[in-house]
Amino acid sequence: MLALLVPHLPEFIKNFIDGLLEPTMYFVLSVVGFWAMIQFRSFWTRGWFIGGFFAFAIVFYFWSLTDENFKLIVGKPDNVPITILFFSLAFLLWVAFRKMVINDRLIDKGLPTFEHREASRRVYCWPDLIYTEFLAMILCTVLLLVWAYYLKAPLEEPASLVKTPNPSKAPWYFLGLQEMLVYYDPWLAGVVFPTFIINGLMAIPYIDMNPKGNGYYTFKERRFAISTFLFGFIVLWVTLIILGTFLRGPNWNFFGPYAYWDPHKVESLNNVNLAEYVYLEWLGRALPSNILLRELPGFLTVIAYFAVLPPLLANLVFRKMYRDLGFIRYQTMVFFLLCMAALPLKMVLRWTVNLKYIVAIPEYFFNI
Amino acid sequence: MSLMKFITDSQIWKSIFRHKYPDNPRDQALAVLSNVFLHLHPIKVRKSGVRMSFTWCMGGLTFFLFLVETITGVLLMFYYRPVVEYAYNDIKALRDHVPIGIMRELHRWGAHLMVITVWLHMLRVFLTGSYKPPREFNWNVGVILLVLTLLLSFTGYLLPWDQLAIWAITVGTNMARATPLMGHEGPGAAFIQLGDVSLVTAGSDVRFGLLGSKTVGAATLLRFYVLHCIAVPLGAGLLIAVHFWRVRKDGGISGPM
Ligand code: HEM
Numbered sequence: 001m002l003a004l005l006v007p008h009l010p011e012f013i014k015n016f017i018d019g020l021l022e023p024t025m026y027f028v029l030s031v032v033g034f035w036a037m038i039q040f041r042s043f044w045t046r047g048w049f050i051g052g053f054f055a056f057a058i059v060f061y062f063w064s065l066t067d068e069n070f071k072l073i074v075g076k077p078d079n080v081p082i083t084i085l086f087f088s089l090a091f092l093l094w095v096a097f098r099k100m101v102i103n104d105r106l107i108d109k110g111l112p113t114f115e116h117r118e119a120s121r122r123v124y125c126w127p128d129l130i131y132t133e134f135l136a137m138i139l140c141t142v143l144l145l146v147w148a149y150y151l152k153a154p155l156e157e158p159a160s161l162v163k164t165p166n167p168s169k170a171p172w173y174f175l176g177l178q179e180m181l182v183y184y185d186p187w188l189a190g191v192v193f194p195t196f197i198i199n200g201l202m203a204i205p206y207i208d209m210n211p212k213g214n215g216y217y218t219f220k221e222r223r224f225a226i227s228t229f230l231f232g233f234i235v236l237w238v239t240l241i242i243l244g245t246f247l248r249g250p251n252w253n254f255f256g257p258y259a260y261w262d263p264h265k266v267e268s269l270n271n272v273n274l275a276e277y278v279y280l281e282w283l284g285r286a287l288p289s290n291i292l293l294r295e296l297p298g299f300l301t302v303i304a305y306f307a308v309l310p311p312l313l314a315n316l317v318f319r320k321m322y323r324d325l326g327f328i329r330y331q332t333m334v335f336f337l338l339c340m341a342a343l344p345l346k347m348v349l350r351w352t353v354n355l356k357y358i359v360a361i362p363e364y365f366f367n368i
Numbered sequence: 369m370s371l372m373k374f375i376t377d378s379q380i381w382k383s384i385f386r387h388k389y390p391d392n393p394r395d396q397a398l399a400v401l402s403n404v405f406l407h408l409h410p411i412k413v414r415k416s417g418v419r420m421s422f423t424w425c426m427g428g429l430t431f432f433l434f435l436v437e438t439i440t441g442v443l444l445m446f447y448y449r450p451v452v453e454y455a456y457n458d459i460k461a462l463r464d465h466v467p468i469g470i471m472r473e474l475h476r477w478g479a480h481l482m483v484i485t486v487w488l489h490m491l492r493v494f495l496t497g498s499y500k501p502p503r504e505f506n507w508n509v510g511v512i513l514l515v516l517t518l519l520l521s522f523t524g525y526l527l528p529w530d531q532l533a534i535w536a537i538t539v540g541t542n543m544a545r546a547t548p549l550m551g552h553e554g555p556g557a558a559f560i561q562l563g564d565v566s567l568v569t570a571g572s573d574v575r576f577g578l579l580g581s582k583t584v585g586a587a588t589l590l591r592f593y594v595l596h597c598i599a600v601p602l603g604a605g606l607l608i609a610v611h612f613w614r615v616r617k618d619g620g621i622s623g624p625m
Contacts, residue, residue, distance in 0.1 A: 078532070081480035085487075092488060095421055096495045118416035119623040124396040125409040129418045136425040137432050144436070144481065148473035155463060158456045159534035161583055170540040171525050173483050173518060178539065187554050190543025201511045204494075205504035213497040215622035216416075222497065229494050233487075365546065366555035 008066045009258075018256025023182075024351045026247070027344075030239040037093070038227055041219065045098040053090065067258045073246055074257075077154045080147075082172055082245055089238065099217035107220065115216035166250045166263060175244030176237050182252065183346045185357075185367045193339065200336040204229075207333040209324055224321075232340055271356035274298045291361055298359035302368060305342075310334040408612055410620055417621035422496065426489035430517075431608060433482040437520075440475040441597065448527065450593035452586045455529035479521050486517045498622040506614040509607055516604040523596035529589060537592070538584050544575035551575055 037044070044050075061083070064070045073079065103113040123129075157163075170178050180189035212221040219226055247254055249261035278297040279287050288294045310331060314322040322330045349355040359368040375381055387398035400406045416422060448458045462472050490510065493499060499507035526537045545553040549560060550573055557568040570582050580587030615621065 078480075081477075081484060084481070085484045088484065088488065089491075092424055092491070095424070096492070099421070100495075113624065115416040115422070116624045118419075119414050121415040122412040123415050123418060124393065124400075124412055125418075126390050126396045126399045126406070128415075129409060129413055130400075130406065132418060132420055132425065133428050136420070136429055140429055140432060140481075141436075144474055144478055145470070147477045148470040149468075151473065151477070152463070153473045153476045154530075154532060155459060155528055156531040159529045159531060159584075161534065161538070161585075163531065165531060165535055168535045168539045171522060171536050172480075173521065174540060177543075186543050186546035187548055187551075191547045191551075191554070198511060198515060201490075201514075202508050205499040205501075205507050208500065211500070214500040215496060215498060215624045217496060226495065233491060361555075364555055364558055365553050 006063065006066060009063050014067060014256075014258040018259050021247070021254075021256050023243070023254050023347075026239075026243055027347060030235050031344075034231060034235050037097075038230075041097050042101050045094060045101045050091065050094045053094075054087075057087070057090070064257070069260050070258050073261075077151055079172060079245055080151065082242060085238065086242070089234075096217060097219070100219040103216060103218050104220040107218065113216050113218070119215070167248060167252055169245070169248075172241060172245050176240035179240045179244035179248070180343060183343065183350060185365070187365065188368065193343075196336065196339050200339070203332055203336060207325065207329045209329065228337065228340075236340065236343060271350065271354045273357045273360040274301065274355060275360060277353075277355075291363065295359050295361060298357070298368065301358055306335065306338060309338065408616075410616060413620055414623040416623045423621060424488060424492050426485050426492055430482055430485045430489055433478050433485060434604065434608065436478045437475060437482065438601065440471050440478065441601075443471050444475055445597060450527065450590050452529065452589060455527065455589060459528045459530075479524060482517060483521055486514055490514060496622060503614075503618045503622060506611060506618055509611045509614065513604060513607050513611060516600055516607065520596065520600050520604065523592040523600060526584070526589060526592045527596065534584050537588070541575055541578055541584065544578055545570075545573065547574050 044053075065075065074083065099114065103115070106113050169175060177189055177194060180193065183189070184193070208225050210222060210225065212218070213225075246257060249255040250263035250265070253265050253267055255261055255265075274297055275287060275294050279285055279294070292299075313334060314330060318330070318334070321333075325333060346355075357367045359366065361367065386402045387395045390396040390399040397411045400409055400411055444462075447462060449455060459472070462469055493507065493510065522537075522540060526533045545551045547554045549556045550568065551557060552568050552570050552573045552575075554568075554573075557573070558566065560567045570576065576582060578588075578591075579585070580591045
């Protein structure tokens with residue numbers, strides 16, 4: 001009903017956004033946005049900014065819902081949580097960065113932070129904590145009831161392994177991993193990297209030896225830790241979920257937010273393996289028939305990445321960190337860091353030189 | 369007023385509550401101490417730690433949602449049979465025959481919300497540096513809870529047995545084929561042989577173990593049902609107990625030393 005009153009989102013805006021976005025641009029924009037978030041934190045953490053942001057985002061969101069294609073995918077019942085995640089994450093990042101900025105200023109002046117001032121004061125759990133919890137539970141219950149009343153849980157056709165939907169997608173919280181399948185084979189994207197994510201998270205308390213910033217918000221005292229973690233969480237996890245859910249259509253092709261999911265869209269794939277580059281293009285000879293010889297350049301690249309780069313970085317970039325952490329902690333840290341960087345690196349290689357695999361031994365399902 | 373007094377002076381009331389209205393230190397302490405649920409809390413806490421802007425209440429909400437899921441889940445179990453012949457129709461009946469039925473919705477949206485709150489909880493713990501000593505171990509308990517939360521959500525996704533369910537689980541579990549050495553399409557699996565017989569096949573690899581068959585089928589439905597309703601919640605419940613115990617033992621919600 002309301003939709004009749006609101007003018008539709010103008011075509012030129014839709015065309016501009018659809019035309020602008022494709023995987024490369026999407027990722028570049030999210031990285032630039034991330035960098036700006038870190039860099040200009042004292043600017044956007046002001047009160048009016050978040051108000052303006054939310055006003056703009058909400059208006060634009062509802063306005064976009066006048067577009068059928070946008071509504072179809074974003075309004076899908078199981079995709080609604082992503083919208084909730086987006087807005088709550090935006091708000092809480094604002095809360096956290098605001099506290100960091102304020103505390104950092106206090107630290108600069110040699111004054112105690114907000115939390116330092118309050119930590120020595122102890123208050124009774126009843127009522128201070130219990131009431132807060134009670135309030136949070138009530139708000140959460142109300143949200144759930146409203147959500148449950150107005151939005152029916154989806155139930156599609158009965159299960160059938162014969163009728164394959166296109167695209168077939170995992171649940172939304174795994175779509176960052178599914179998006180990773182574009183760049184890495186299942187054994188890496190679906191098994192090894194998830195395992196490393198879990199192990200990397202578990203390792204964090206044992207490799208972050210910085211005693212500062214324990215129990216209070218600060219950015220300045222933990223620059224590297226916070227930037228790295230947030231890059232992983234925001235850019236490599238959340239934005240890839242948004243990409244995988246909203247912008248990947250049939251055959252996992254990319255579609256702008258207002259574009260029709262045309263199942264017949266064709267995208268040319270002419271990706272090249274590293275071995276082909278080395279032997280065919282650079283050395284001008286046929287691929288060796290011996291698999292190990294054929295993939296030697298790839299193996300050397302991977303070995304260099306994980307064995308040569310760490311000491312190099314220790315001497316050039318992470319000098320102080322290497323001294324503070326010691327050999328084992330530093331190696332662990334750098335290993336997980338390089339694994340994390342492997343995704344954006346492969347993306348860039350794919351986009352710039354159409355690189356498919358660094359090591360390609362499909363005979364044994366061993367492609368990197 | 370006198371009715372109120374009559375009630376609070378009665379033997380029944382006094383047998384339940386061992387303290388007066390908590391508006392003074394003694395009764396405030398007793399209110400927390402003499403209640404098995406509230407006594408998860410200490411009597412006093414740091415002022416900095418009780419602020420909603422500090423913890424975002426996300427850990428607490430995750431736990432609350434876990435309880436919501438338990439209650440709504442038990443109710444759903446009354447009406448749901450994890451058998452291919454019935455599963456879909458049971459869910460459909462919930463939709464078609466229950467006026468203003470929202471139990472399934474509460475359970476499903478609650479599950480999604482729990483995934484979100486657990487991520488945001490982890491984010492806040494990271495941003496406040498609360499994983500640093502002495503809380504390293506509790507962070508690790510948390511990471512396992514994170515995995516269990518995702519597993520709970522994932523195993524539950526199959527149960528409606530519709531197209532959405534079966535294909536999401538198919539796509540998700542297809543990855544397991546590619547497990548190094550242990551999946552039949554994983555690197556190195558071809559080398560695991562006994563004589564000429566290869567040991568890792570579609571009928572013996574980890575994916576088979578997970579699904580109970582070569583494709584998502586009746587065995588998978590039962591398996592995921594048991595995991596979803598019994599095994600994973602028990603594990604998560606146990607670890608939540610450990611998690612809360614350690615929050616207390618590690619000195620309560622973190623604050624500057
Ligand atoms: C089912 C999942 C979980 C539940 C129910 C839960 C619950 C809680 C609660 C109620 C607290 C008290 C403070 C607060 O609310 O922030 C807490 C603290 C904590 N949680 Fe969790 N949590 C869960 C998952 C996690 C995860 C995924 C992590 C990290 C990877 C984590 C790490 C911690 C740590 C280190 C503390 C202590 C923080 C402090 O002292 O400030 N938890 N948790």
